[in-house]
Amino acid sequence: xxxxxxxxxxxxxxxxxxxxxxxxxxxxxxxxxxxxxxxxxxxxxxxxxxxxxxxxxxxxxxxxxxxxxxxxxxxxxxxxxxxxxxxxxxxxxxxxxxxxxxxxxxxxxxxxxxxxxxxxxxxxxxxxxxxxxxxxxxxxxxxxxxxxxxxxxxxxxxxxxxxxxxxxxxxxxxxxxxxxxxxxxxxxxxxxxxxxxxxxxxxxxxxxxxxxxxxxxxxxxxxxxxxxxxxxxxxxxxxxxxxxxxxxxxxxxxxxxxxxxxxxxxxxxxxxxxxxxxxxxxxxxxxxxxxxxxxxxxxxxxxxxxxxxxxxxxxxxxxxxxxxxxxxxxxxxxxxxxxxxxxxxxxxxxxxxxxxxxxxxxxxxxxxxxxxxxxxxxxxxxxxxxxxxxxxxxxxxxxxxxxxxxxxxxxxxxxxxxxxxxxxxxxxxxxxxxxxxxxxxxxxxxxxxxxxxxxxxxxxxxxxxxxxxxxxxxxxxxxxxxxxxxxxxxxxxxxxxxxxxxxxxxxxxxxxxxxxxxxxxxxxxxxxxxxxxxxxxxxxxxxxxxxxxxxxxxxxxxxxxxxxxxxxxxxxxxxxxxxxxxxxxxxxxxxxxxxxxxxxxxxxxxxxxxxxxxxxxxxxxxxxxxxxxxxxxxxxxxxxxxxxxxxxxx
Numbered sequence: 001x002x003x004x005x006x007x008x009x010x011x012x013x014x015x016x017x018x019x020x021x022x023x024x025x026x027x028x029x030x031x032x033x034x035x036x037x038x039x040x041x042x043x044x045x046x047x048x049x050x051x052x053x054x055x056x057x058x059x060x061x062x063x064x065x066x067x068x069x070x071x072x073x074x075x076x077x078x079x080x081x082x083x084x085x086x087x088x089x090x091x092x093x094x095x096x097x098x099x100x101x102x103x104x105x106x107x108x109x110x111x112x113x114x115x116x117x118x119x120x121x122x123x124x125x126x127x128x129x130x131x132x133x134x135x136x137x138x139x140x141x142x143x144x145x146x147x148x149x150x151x152x153x154x155x156x157x158x159x160x161x162x163x164x165x166x167x168x169x170x171x172x173x174x175x176x177x178x179x180x181x182x183x184x185x186x187x188x189x190x191x192x193x194x195x196x197x198x199x200x201x202x203x204x205x206x207x208x209x210x211x212x213x214x215x216x217x218x219x220x221x222x223x224x225x226x227x228x229x230x231x232x233x234x235x236x237x238x239x240x241x242x243x244x245x246x247x248x249x250x251x252x253x254x255x256x257x258x259x260x261x262x263x264x265x266x267x268x269x270x271x272x273x274x275x276x277x278x279x280x281x282x283x284x285x286x287x288x289x290x291x292x293x294x295x296x297x298x299x300x301x302x303x304x305x306x307x308x309x310x311x312x313x314x315x316x317x318x319x320x321x322x323x324x325x326x327x328x329x330x331x332x333x334x335x336x337x338x339x340x341x342x343x344x345x346x347x348x349x350x351x352x353x354x355x356x357x358x359x360x361x362x363x364x365x366x367x368x369x370x371x372x373x374x375x376x377x378x379x380x381x382x383x384x385x386x387x388x389x390x391x392x393x394x395x396x397x398x399x400x401x402x403x404x405x406x407x408x409x410x411x412x413x414x415x416x417x418x419x420x421x422x423x424x425x426x427x428x429x430x431x432x433x434x435x436x437x438x439x440x441x442x443x444x445x446x447x448x449x450x451x452x453x454x455x456x457x458x459x460x461x462x463x464x465x466x467x468x469x470x471x472x473x474x475x476x477x478x479x480x481x482x483x484x485x486x487x488x489x490x491x492x493x494x495x496x497x498x499x500x501x502x503x504x505x506x507x508x509x510x511x512x513x514x515x516x517x518x519x520x521x522x523x524x525x526x527x528x529x530x531x532x533x534x535x536x537x538x539x540x541x542x543x544x545x546x547x548x549x550x551x552x553x554x555x556x557x558x559x560x561x562x563x564x565x566x567x568x569x570x571x572x573x574x575x576x577x578x579x580x581x582x583x584x585x586x587x588x589x590x591x592x593x594x595x596x597x598x599x600x601x602x603x604x605x606x607x608x609x610x611x612x613x614x615x616x617x618x619x620x621x622x623x624x625x626x627x628x629x630x631x632x633x634x635x636x637x638x639x640x641x642x643x644x645x646x647x648x649x650x
Contacts, residue, residue, distance in 0.1 A: 005273060007110065008032070009094065014109040016088050018196055019080050020266060020274040021116045029074040029094060034106045037096040041067045042076065045091040048112065051077045070096070080114040083187045083238070087113045115188035115238060117198070119264035119276040121148035121180065125646055127349040129181050137277040139259060143647045149348040150210065150260060150280040153178045153247035154355065154379035163380060165249050168222035170213055174376070176220070178351055179213070179245035180280060184264060188238025199265045199272070200244075201230040209250065209282075210260045215243040224262075225249070235266065248282055251381060253437040258282045283346040284442035284645060285355055285381065287400040288638035289414045290578035291468045291475050296322045297579065298635045300331040300365070305622035305633070312584065312634070315615045319579035321636075326368060334364025335623065335633050338461070339394035341369050343637040346379070347645060354637065355379040360432060361394045385432040392419060392429045396459035396632050397452060400445060402466055402475040406545035412643050415544065416445045419452025419460040428453040444645050448543045454532045456561040461631050463533055463556070464540075465574050467583065469610045473550055476610065477540060479533060480574045481553035482526035484602075488555050489513050492591065492598060500591035500598075502570065507621050513591055522559065522569075529558045529566055552606050555599055567627050571620060573603055575629035577636065583607065586629040587616040 003023045009015050010032055019025060029040060029052075042050055052068055053075045068074065080090055090112030096105045123133035123146050139147030153165040157172040164175050184198065202210065202224060211225035223231040226249070233242065252258045260280045265272035297316050301309060309325070316323045326337070334340070342357045358369040360383045374380045385393070401414040416439055421428025430436075430453075439447050452458050463480040492500065498514035516522070540546060554574050558566035568575075571586035578584075590599030597616075604614050623633045 009108040009110055011096070011106040011108045014111055016111045016113070016193065018193060018266065018268065018273065019078075019090065019112045019114045021080065021083065021114060023079075023274060025078040025110075027076040027078065027094075027110070029076050030070060030072050032108060033070055033096050036098050037070050037105055038099060039067050039097045039101070040070050040074075041095050041097070043091075043093045043095075045089070047080060047082045047114075048090045048092055049079045049081060050092065053077060067097070067101070078110070078112075080112055082114065083116050084112070084114040084189050086189050087191055087193050089189075090114055113189065113193050115186060115192075117264070117266055117274060117276060118185045119200075119262065119278050120183045120185060121278045121280060122349060123148050123278070125149065125349045129183050131185060137279055139279055139281045141646065141648060141650045145646065147646075148180060148278060148280045149283050149646060150180050150246055150248045151178055151283050151346055151348050151351060151353065152249070152251050152379070154381060155353055155377055156374050157376055163374065165211070165247055168211065168226060170220040173220075176213070176245045178353065178377075179247045180348070180350070182212070182244040182246055182262065182278065184233075184240065184242040184244075186235070186238060186240040190238060192236055192238055195268055196235040197267045198233040198235050199230055199267045200224060200233070201263050201265065202261065204229060205257075206260050209248065209252070209257070210280075211247050211249055212262075213245045213247070215245070220245070232267075246280065251285060251438055252282055252441045253434065255441050255443060258284075258441065258443065281646075283348050284444050285344045285346055285357065285438075286413055286442070286641070286645060287342065287344045287398075287416060287445060288640065289400045289402045290466045291402040292638035292641070294319070294321050294579045294636050294638050296324060296637045297577070298324050298326065298337050298637070299633060300326045300328070300335045300337055302328045302331065302333050302335055305335060308617065308619050308622040311617045312630075315582070315584045315617060316579070318613075318615065319582035321579050326365075326372070330371070331368065332364030335626070336363075336394065336396070336628060337365065337635045338632050339396050339459075340365040341373075341635060342395040342398050343635065345640045347640065349644075352640065353377050353379050355381060357381045357383065357395070359383055359393060359395045360385045360389050360435065362389075381438075383435055383438070385434045387432050387434075389432065390429045390458075392431050392452065392458045393435065394459065396457070396461045396628075397431060398439075399460050399464070399466075401544055402468075402473070404473065404544045406543065410649065411446065412648055413444050413641055413645065416447040417460055417464070418447055418449055419458060420449050421453040422451050425453070429458055443650065444648055448539065450536045450539060451532060454529065454565065456565040456567040457627050458565075459632075461575055462568065462572055463536070463574060465576060465578070465631070467578055467607065467610070467612060468581065473546075475550075477544070477546060477551045478554050478574050479537060479551055480556035480572065481533065482530045482557055484553040485555040485557045486517070486523065486526070488598065488602060489517055492593065493517060497591065497593055497598075500593060502591055503589050504592065505589070516557075522557075525560050525566065526558055554606075555602055568624065568629070570599075571624045572629050573599070575631045577630050577634050579636065581611055582613045583615065584630050584634075585614055585616050586624065587618045587620065589620065
């Protein structure tokens with residue numbers, strides 16, 4: 001709303017109005033003047049300032065009183081520099097004169113009650129609600145930026161409630177710390193003129209995204225949002241400090257819906273005479289890549305993975321990580337921890353909150369996030385979909401790169417990676433639109449869409465991962481590579497190891513190197529697979545700004561599951577868990593050459609020079625035979641980035 005306002009005066013009368021500091025009152029002098037008048041003069045009480053503007057002379061400040069020629073375009077502009085100590089103590093008198101310059105014809109008077117009104121938020125992002133920040137009504141990214149931040153309040157303070165954003169109650173004052181503070185500040189005389197109210201209002205679209213609670217002496221009440229677009233408060237005393245707390249109700253699913261606007265109006269006779277405005281930006285949900293330090297590892301315990309867990313525990317202990325094992329009574333024999341959830345966080349100057357995203361797959365682990373993770377300062381995004389759910393909706397199909405710079409553009413939080421069908425095959429499998437829209441709307445980790453529908457399960461973690469590195473960009477991209485597999489096995493055959501066996505002690509029939517290489521149909525299928533991976537390789541190089549030296553090919557072989565899909569022929573080493581420098585890699589059961597697995601040896605030689613520690617974990621019967629590996633069956637909560645997302649340049 002403009003800070004200028006028109007007030008009409010009448011001769012012979014005194015008009016009383018409320019004036020808000022920082023605004024301008026415009027008064028037409030010519031229209032109410034008596035017939036035959038030729039000039040006028042203006043007098044004001046102390047603290048009241050004015051100027052006269054007209055098209056001929058522009059604007060001239062006049063104080064003390066000066067006689068003015070009355071012309072058609074005469075406009076009186078009034079401002080007040082201080083709050084009134086009593087109602088109507090500010091005076092403006094306009095006196096009109098005819099031909100007799102010593103004899104007034106008539107006069108009109110304006111009586112002003114000057115007040116201060118401000119709607120305030122933490123616009124400078126230091127955790128404190130400052131007073132009347134000039135940038136409070138806009139948002140700007142970057143370290144020199146501004147704009148308040150709103151958290152989706154999706155944690156749970158008490159064991160007996162749902163997520164805090166699911167109703168209009170505050171069950172604990174600790175819950176207010178998850179919200180964004182907002183304050184209405186007013187100053188004025190003790191006795192205010194009657195008939196004025198303070199109206200706080202939001203748009204019909206914003207009311208679905210936010211809820212506002214008002215702090216009373218002994219209670220906290222929902223006053224705005226959900227179904228309410230407006231809350232009105234009496235403006236009966238000048239000095240007020242009304243405190244509110246704003247909570248986000250849901251994460252935006254559209255980049256254009258990340259801002260929420262609150263408007264405060266001073267209303268008289270159902271019309272606003274002044275409006276102040278603040279803007280808040282939703283804190284985005286941020287994923288953490290493999291290069292972030294691990295804090296806690298999660299895995300399921302079931303009857304058929306006891307031996308796996310023995311090895312896995314040793315590995316996690318070696319990495320000095322906390323390990324949480326979910327018993328079978330709670331996982332309903334669903335071992336795919338990675339597929340059910342994805343860890344991330346939200347952050348504001350006043351609050352940090354871990355947030356787990358709960359996938360829409362809803363199998364045996366469907367209650368895990370709600371029962372065991374959701375709690376104080378640990379929120380949950382419960383993804384649902386009215387559409388048909390498929391394998392690509394599981395979160396083995398949701399990864400994130402380490403921070404990268406691409407053609408000068410920085411992505412300090414990395415970029416999300418998801419798998420889908422090829423653009424030319426629109427009927428293929430893909431992640432449901434609701435999930436994709438939410439990920440796209442978070443802005444800070446601009447998603448990359450790869451082609452993964454060629455896989456039986458269809459997850460990006462089946463052919464790619466990231467590991468930390470001490471040089472170059474701080475990481476390496478590992479890609480599954482049938483080409484590297486065949487190159488290795490042909491070399492081994494040429495060196496006289498063609499009779500060496502794969503799958504020794506792997507609870508399946510062993511097979512010779514020579515026999516694998518003889519299988520022409522398998523070779524042809526893997527040639528196609530290599531084309532699929534290379535298609536993704538080219539995308540990743542462009543979208544992540546990678547060179548070939550940033551990529552390490554991991555020998556991998558795939559077998560057909562039907563005419564169009566494949567699965568890993570032996571445990572897929574790319575599908576590993578990364579805990580700092582420690583890598584938990586599926587044991588491939590490759591041919592033993594001089595007592596050492598040839599596949600393990602190649603991986604060690606590629607990764608250990610980077611300072612990485614390779615542990616090969618036997619997941620053959622517990623996960624591999626069920627079309628998954630170590631990464632699929634585990635999950636890692638990691639430390640957040642030290643960089644604050646609002647300091648990112650976009």
